[in-house]
Amino acid sequence: MTARTTALAPSLTPAHLRFLEQLFPGDGLVTQPEEMAVYGADSSRRSAMPWAVVRPRTEEQIVELLRWAEAEKMPLVPRLRGTGMSGGAVPAFGGVVVSTLWLNRVLDIDGDDFCAEVEPGVVTAEFQALTQKQKLFYPPDPASLKISTLGGNVSTCAGGMRAVKYGVTRDYVLGVRAVLPGGRICDAGGRTHKNVVGLDLTRLFVGSCGTLGIFTKLTLKLLPLPESSATVLAAFPTLVAALEGARGVFRAGILPTAMEFMDHVACRGIGMIKDVPWPEGTKAVLLLKVDGSASALAEEVIRLERALNQASPTCLLKGLGPKEEEPLWEIRRLISPASFQLGPDKMGEDVAVPRSKTVEAVEGFQAIGAENGIHVACYGHLGDGNIHVNIIFDAADEDQRARAKLCKEAVFRHALALGGTISGEHGTGITKGAYVSWQLSATERELMAGIKQVFDPSGILNPGKGWV
Numbered sequence: 001m002t003a004r005t006t007a008l009a010p011s012l013t014p015a016h017l018r019f020l021e022q023l024f025p026g027d028g029l030v031t032q033p034e035e036m037a038v039y040g041a042d043s044s045r046r047s048a049m050p051w052a053v054v055r056p057r058t059e060e061q062i063v064e065l066l067r068w069a070e071a072e073k074m075p076l077v078p079r080l081r082g083t084g085m086s087g088g089a090v091p092a093f094g095g096v097v098v099s100t101l102w103l104n105r106v107l108d109i110d111g112d113d114f115c116a117e118v119e120p121g122v123v124t125a126e127f128q129a130l131t132q133k134q135k136l137f138y139p140p141d142p143a144s145l146k147i148s149t150l151g152g153n154v155s156t157c158a159g160g161m162r163a164v165k166y167g168v169t170r171d172y173v174l175g176v177r178a179v180l181p182g183g184r185i186c187d188a189g190g191r192t193h194k195n196v197v198g199l200d201l202t203r204l205f206v207g208s209c210g211t212l213g214i215f216t217k218l219t220l221k222l223l224p225l226p227e228s229s230a231t232v233l234a235a236f237p238t239l240v241a242a243l244e245g246a247r248g249v250f251r252a253g254i255l256p257t258a259m260e261f262m263d264h265v266a267c268r269g270i271g272m273i274k275d276v277p278w279p280e281g282t283k284a285v286l287l288l289k290v291d292g293s294a295s296a297l298a299e300e301v302i303r304l305e306r307a308l309n310q311a312s313p314t315c316l317l318k319g320l321g322p323k324e325e326e327p328l329w330e331i332r333r334l335i336s337p338a339s340f341q342l343g344p345d346k347m348g349e350d351v352a353v354p355r356s357k358t359v360e361a362v363e364g365f366q367a368i369g370a371e372n373g374i375h376v377a378c379y380g381h382l383g384d385g386n387i388h389v390n391i392i393f394d395a396a397d398e399d400q401r402a403r404a405k406l407c408k409e410a411v412f413r414h415a416l417a418l419g420g421t422i423s424g425e426h427g428t429g430i431t432k433g434a435y436v437s438w439q440l441s442a443t444e445r446e447l448m449a450g451i452k453q454v455f456d457p458s459g460i461l462n463p464g465k466g467w468v
């Protein structure tokens, strides 16, 4: 499937600019290169200069914009906080960037319907704090939750650490209101927790990465807030022992809220910037969280420790309640910055494999690093088989750059051979677009192209991204 860029407008004309000036008066339109540059990059470290940036304050402006863009065949690239890891918000194929960050109201949080209505620009952690005040819980927790938005999370179907027990963003989206090319509004789903009338357009929007419509409102599902939580950290002398410990937890009938893992390369990186609690020679660390009612939790922690002890950890630490848990989770958050101790550049892949294949997967990724003489750190959401594979190298060294690319492709091949996926949560965007056909069959891609054609017949929305 190829991007449909040929029929699109090749640039902005003076007439186009006049239209945008009228629709987005004052600071609603940005055209200065030094101000636009920040809207051309995201956390994938890719960047491209937008032709212009618009910052709508109302849905009416977005409707008008999409009416005009369809008529003019103007490419549009929706954007929020730009924390995406695959270049989804980068205008790599040109076009006008549409920042919906100013649509940022929490419209309703309802403890009777157990749902909330929000605009896309609301920051995830700020929304969670508001729900908690009403003893309600919005579980999706990408590590970027303090800096990313609900709209971005829905558009990428963001995952997170709590996915083992609670699922990912997709599982909490009841409705999506989106403006489509031509200015049509699609109000899919709603406040009911069940709805089987027609095809599930809501789910289609989730993870669509700005290729089907521009969201203006989201209806999200909420749960009762768990009363308390606890965290256990366990270190192991071998990778196999750690993964055996993880299996033992599931076998004991415990469903942890989070089950994170770090291999010896990730542990070494952290040890270079912080005093670590595990002994020398540690080859893998597990970090597990459980939550529930205060009375049931103490018993759950004992069962968790018993299950982990079957695999003979060399160190077992626990934290009861957020204050004691925080230092243990701080270690997890250091992995990404610590990886730069091992090299100035990295490719952060996020493959996922079936749970039973995690040992084979991690051993294979480590072997790929060793064969190519490149640091490969594996860590992440072990509980749902979503392994972050950081390929650490020096981009200034041509040879290392080439070996890092070989590693990346070998990692994808290994994950796919185990029945996995090349991306568990970051999406394909522009960084993995070239590899989509390694995973999706011609039939799947043809069906997706047909769906794209129905929503966006001229291909103006986020051209050239992922599967498009």
Ligand SMILES: Cc1cc2nc3c(=O)[nH]c(=O)nc-3n(C[C@H](O)[C@H](O)[C@H](O)COP(=O)(O)OP(=O)(O)OC[C@H]3O[C@@H](n4cnc5c(N)ncnc54)[C@H](O)[C@@H]3O)c2cc1C
Pocket: 042, 043, 077, 078, 079, 080, 081, 082, 083, 084, 085, 087, 088, 089, 100, 120, 141, 142, 143, 144, 147, 148, 149, 150, 151, 152, 153, 154, 155, 156, 157, 158, 159, 160, 161, 209, 210, 211, 213, 214, 215, 216, 425, 426, 462
């Ligand atoms: C430190 C760090 C940790 C991270 N951890 C995780 C993690 O644990 N799990 C995870 O899944 N991801 C993670 N990410 C990736 C990233 O945070 C998520 O992809 C996030 O959902 C992006 O949100 P955003 O607001 O930054 O959106 P952006 O990056 O601005 O945009 C993301 C996508 O949404 C589209 N979009 C923007 N606005 C709209 C709109 N109004 N309507 C329709 N589409 C739109 C864009 O075109 C783009 O394709 C992490 C990133 C960082 C930097």
